[in-house]
């Protein structure tokens with residue numbers, strides 16, 4: 001049970017493993033208008049930045065679950081650094097099927113809906129941990145504009161255009177699942193750059209330090225082709241946002 005190494009090579013210096021900035025997470029945390037003491041379950045919590053900063057800023061308590069050993073260690077270290085280690089815990093585990101012992105006020109899956117087999121399954125999974133009247137957060141890509149062909153979709157790292165919806169359609173899908181969309185904060189191209197472009201320097205530094213590693217060839221190719229691919233396709237076509245949902 002471990003995240004493939006390619007991700008930890010690319011994102012080892014990231015605090016946020018999504019096209020979000022600290023400012024966008026701060027905006028979202030305030031927008032939810034939840035009281036101090038609110039309990040949170042964060043499935044696929046990465047390096048724990050959302051949970052740790054919200055514990056500090058809003059007095060939330062909670063648990064993050066992630067399959068990456070490195071990211072989980074980083075999350076625990078961040079909790080100590082921000083002085084919230086008594087309020088948050090990070091569990092190294094598979095989040096697929098993970099349900100909290102006690103119902104929580106806020107159940108989140110920000111950027112990993114594959115753990116529920118897609119958006120509907122993830123909403124269902126989060127609902128199982130949620131107290132009645134609680135709130136869910138789902139982070140999910142969408143098409144900023146319709147892709148002209150399947151090749152473009154694949155160049156956005158989708159398996160095809162059907163992987164994602166346009167933003168209004170994604171919002172309607174949440175409605176079809178019986179949820180009100182009560183808030184959203186969206187990535188923009190600058191916040192995408194903080195996620196994607198920040199990986200290029202990390203890869204370059206890693207390559208310089210690890211020229212004989214078995215993954216050096218793969219990382220070399222990626223660093224060569226990735227910036228133009230990203231600029232040509234993903235930056236133009238792929239949106240991403242976090243949607244706050246409440247069951248109707």
Ligand SMILES: C[S@@+](CC[C@H](N)C(=O)[O-])C[C@H]1O[C@@H](n2cnc3c(N)ncnc32)[C@H](O)[C@@H]1O
Nearest residue numbers: 016017044045046066067068094095110111112
């Ligand atoms: C796009 S990142 C998002 C991380 C975090 N939510 C954030 O915003 O920084 C996806 C995360 O999902 C984790 N992950 C992937 N598959 C998982 C699984 N089956 N169970 C738990 N975590 C998983 C990865 O380790 C990674 O941290």
